[in-house]
Amino acid sequence: MRLKDKVALVTGAGSGFGAGIARLFASEGAKVVVNDINDNAGQTIAQEIRQAGGSATYVHADVSSREDTRLMIQAAIDFGGRLDVLVNNAGFTHRNKPFLDVTEDEFDRVYDVNVKAIFHALQEALPIFLEQGAGSVINTSSTAALRPRPGLGVYCSSKGAVNNLTKSLAIEFADKNIRINAVCPVIGETGLLETFMGAPDTPENRAKFQATIPMGRLSTPQDIARAALFLASDDAAFITGITMEVDGGRCI
Ligand SMILES: NC(=O)c1ccc[n+]([C@@H]2O[C@H](COP(=O)([O-])OP(=O)(O)OC[C@H]3O[C@@H](n4cnc5c(N)ncnc54)[C@H](O)[C@@H]3O)[C@@H](O)[C@H]2O)c1
Structure with a gap:
């Protein structure tokens, strides 16, 4: 049990x-606060966790809203009595398409959900971590921050901002026993897959992306969860400010 009695909030869960x-x-023993804007999906995950014998609750919040974020963090404290781990995972992308076709509304939504939401969440959570004398943040970034693909320029740049925010704040809070890290998944089997590919999820279209990944497959939620578990746990007690590639060698 690597997170026994820890309270973890996961956005976009x-x-x-x-x-x-x-x-x-x-x-792994954590009390988990499942956040999403899709209530049906979020409630289902929290219920599945409880049915498997775990501890979880669901909280609706749009992470791009400061007020929703404040209420979400308060709900986590009400549920667990404290907050140990914050996973800023919710994300949004415009469809893979030429840069000149990306609208201003799409740009704003990408930056609101991927970047400004982390600003909101950290400004609300860090005072709690400071008071507790400890805390761990994991931001779901992307290999898009490190090895950008064409057709996703605005999304890639938003994840570049996530990586630099992660590193800069890691230094600012290092002497307060607060660790701030990021995971950088390569394209994976999730709800966003077709939007990232800009094409239907057919074996032929997947093969084009798999061919760019040395280990020959897409990432899975299990791959990313294992990396996040390591960063959240005491096994990573001396690790802060890293942007961990979970990418089958894509970024080399
Ligand atoms: N799938 C990939 O190929 C890939 C690769 C690298 C990074 N990522 C990143 O992984 C993270 C998770 O995405 P995913 O691929 O699992 O996609 P997903 O669509 O399966 O899950 C994202 C979840 O976030 C929720 N969400 C979206 N906007 C929200 C908001 N404003 N407030 C609260 N919840 C919101 C959605 O409802 C959804 O349940 C994102 O940050 C994404 O950028 C994905």
Whole structure:
């Protein structure tokens, strides 16, 4: 039990990587707060965790809203009595398409959900971590931050911002026993797959992306959850500010 009695909040946990992280954290003893804007999906994950013998609750919040974020963090404290781990995982992308076709609304939504939401969540959670004298943050970034693909320029740049925010804040809070890290998944089997590919999820289209990944497959929620578990646990007690590639060698 690597997270026994820890309280963890995972945003965007109704699907994909977030759901995988919530499930694994709960199976490792954490009390998990499952957040999403898709209530049906989020409630289903929290219920599945409870049915498997774990501890979980669901909280609706749009992470791009400061007020929703404040209420979400308060709900986590009400549920667990404290907050030990914050996983900023919720994300959004415009469809893979030429840069000149990306609208201003799409740009704003990408930056609101991928970047500004982390600003909101950290400004609300860090005072709690400071008071507790400890805390761990994991931001779900992307290999898009390190090895950008064409057709996803705005999304890639938003994840670049996530990586630099992660590193900069890791230094700022290092002497307060607060660790801030990121995981960088390569393209994976989640709800966003077709949007990233900009094409239907057919074996032929998957093969094109798999061919760019040295280990020859897409990432899975289990891959990302295992990396997040390591970073959240005391095994990573001396690790802060890393942007861990979970990518089958894609970024080399
Ligand atoms: N799938 C990939 O190929 C891939 C690769 C690298 C990084 N990522 C990142 O992984 C993270 C998780 O995405 P995923 O691939 O699991 O996709 P997903 O669509 O399966 O899951 C994302 C979840 O976030 C929720 N969400 C979206 N906007 C939200 C908001 N404003 N507030 C609260 N919840 C919100 C969605 O409802 C959904 O349940 C994202 O940050 C994404 O950028 C994905």
